[in-house]
Amino acid sequence: MADKQAKLAIGAETYDLPIMEGTVGPDVVDIRKLYGTTGMFTYDPGYKSTASCESALTFIDGEEGVLLHRGYPIGQLAEHSSFMEVAYLMLNGELPSQDEYEDFKVTITRHTMLHDQLRQFYQGFRRDGHPMAIMCGVVGALSAFYHDSTDISDPEHRKISSHRLIAKMPTIAAMAYKYSVGQPFMSPMNSLSYTGNFLRMTFGVPAEDYEVIPAVEKAMDRIFILHADHEQNASTSTVRLAGSSGANPFACIAAGIACLWGPAHGGANEAALNMLHEIGTPDRIPHYIERAKDKNDPFRLMGFGHRVYKNYDPRATVMQKTVREVFDALKVKDPVFEVALRLEEMALHDDYFIEKKLFPNVDFYSGIILSAIGFPTTMFTALFALARTVGWVAQWNEMISDPAQVIGRPRQLYTGPTQRDYVPFDKR
Ligand code: ACO
Numbered sequence: 092m093a094d095k096q097a098k099l100a101i102g103a104e105t106y107d108l109p110i111m112e113g114t115v116g117p118d119v120v121d122i123r124k125l126y127g128t129t130g131m132f133t134y135d136p137g138y139k140s141t142a143s144c145e146s147a148l149t150f151i152d153g154e155e156g157v158l159l160h161r162g163y164p165i166g167q168l169a170e171h172s173s174f175m176e177v178a179y180l181m182l183n184g185e186l187p188s189q190d191e192y193e194d195f196k197v198t199i200t201r202h203t204m205l206h207d208q209l210r211q212f213y214q215g216f217r218r219d220g221h222p223m224a225i226m227c228g229v230v231g232a233l234s235a236f237y238h239d240s241t242d243i244s245d246p247e248h249r250k251i252s253s254h255r256l257i258a259k260m261p262t263i264a265a266m267a268y269k270y271s272v273g274q275p276f277m278s279p280m281n282s283l284s285y286t287g288n289f290l291r292m293t294f295g296v297p298a299e300d301y302e303v304i305p306a307v308e309k310a311m312d313r314i315f316i317l318h319a320d321h322e323q324n325a326s327t328s329t330v331r332l333a334g335s336s337g338a339n340p341f342a343c344i345a346a347g348i349a350c351l352w353g354p355a356h357g358g359a360n361e362a363a364l365n366m367l368h369e370i371g372t373p374d375r376i377p378h379y380i381e382r383a384k385d386k387n388d389p390f391r392l393m394g395f396g397h398r399v400y401k402n403y404d405p406r407a408t409v410m411q412k413t414v415r416e417v418f419d420a421l422k423v424k425d426p427v428f429e430v431a432l433r434l435e436e437m438a439l440h441d442d443y444f445i446e447k448k449l450f451p452n453v454d455f456y457s458g459i460i461l462s463a464i465g466f467p468t469t470m471f472t473a474l475f476a477l478a479r480t481v482g483w484v485a486q487w488n489e490m491i492s493d494p495a496q497v498i499g500r501p502r503q504l505y506t507g508p509t510q511r512d513y514v515p516f517d518k519r
Pocket of ligand 1: 399
């Protein structure tokens with residue numbers, strides 16, 4: 092019996108509902124028995140007030156702009172850690188010792204190759220297919236290739252399939268890119284880091300050696316850290332919901348990729364960069380700000396606003412810094428960065444954005460960096476999927492191990508016709 096109780100009055104009846112407390116953040120009212128005792132459901136489209144699970148992975152305080160993975164602030168992880176270390180942390184709960192870290196990197200590295208038959212699978216796609224379409228298809232197809240790790244009741248199987256997914260995602264994403272530009276697939280190179288290997292598989296060609304630029308490798312690795320997990324967002328909830336039926340992890344992650352693709356979620360970085368290009372020069376910004384504020388215009392400032400953050404997204408802060416580092420390393424400049432800085436400044440001083448607490452999110456600057464590194468916009472969401480795979484598999488593992496887990500099955504408020512009799516064609 093929980094110590095704290097909430098009281099719900101419906102007509103003359105009062106019901107006690109237990110309150111569950113987390114380690115930090117809002118408590119939750121446990122409504123699991125609500126339907127049984129009151130005959131009523133709750134109504135919460137978009138789950139704005141609904142906690143769908145217990146989780147010890149990621150904590151966000153949207154009002155304060157705080158993001159913690161297993162308790163560690165994202166800024167510290169982005170500054171001092173590596174994507175592989177964050178992956179270990181997310182999967183295992185603690186930072187690895189040096190030996191554990193080295194072993195983990197070797198394990199992941201040894202799983203980076205794809206079954207050779209999957210190469211032929213790529214040939215079935217049109218060359219101009221979106222990389223996310225290819226990612227959905229190929230990741231879903233992994234379950235047809237790796238039967239030996241799909242018994243989700245076996246923790247060892249879960250571990251192997253998690254490692255496979257994290258390890259193979261860069262290979263799959265790089266192959267999607269290579270296929271689109273008509274270049275040969277590059278095999279993984281075990282001597283390189285996770286991120287260096289990905290850059291080589293993407294931008295290298297068999298005809299010559301590929302040199303990984305350390306500053307670019309670091310920036311890319313940091314972008315992966317910033318996208319590793321974000322608690323119960325739409326794609327993660329999709330992975331959990333798919334997994335709640337007992338579906339295999341490859342199928343669940345393919346479902347997550349499909350959800351991530353949408354412009355309101357992972358597709359926003361592509362949309363944000365396209366928008367910045369469309370704006371083009373700082374003098375055109377006021378016009379776009381006015382459009383974003385106009386209720387009759389569907390235009391929104393892409394890369395702005397967030398369901399949870401009502402403050403500066405802490406990942407956007409790191410992103411903005413990383414833009415400068417990448418520009419310095421590659422000795423490039425992009426006028427679109429000036430547009431982005433000016434747009435941010437103007438929006439943050441505009442009453443509409445202040446009142447609605449709309450701040451830049453992680454996607455606002457990431458496209459500028461990825462574009463400078465050489466990725467086409469169509470690859471942006473694929474990179475997000477690559478990184479988010481760490482969060483997805485960690486969340487999926489947590490869900491499968493949770494004794495409170497049951498198949499996800501929301502209810503509804505029915506507003507359709509009441510029962511009526513079938514009418515034959517000649518009587519309609
Ligand atoms: N530009 C202009 N107005 C906006 C924006 C924006 N980017 N975002 C929200 N608003 C306005 C809405 O019109 C709404 O106004 P109203 O209250 O007058 O109707 C109000 O702010 C609240 O917006 P909602 O859409 O209800 O907020 P919600 O939490 O549901 O949506 C979302 C968050 C989808 C991210 C939204 O801010 C948005 O569409 N942003 C642009 C897309 C984007 O950048 N997505 C990336 C999210 S981060 C990620 O997935 C990694």
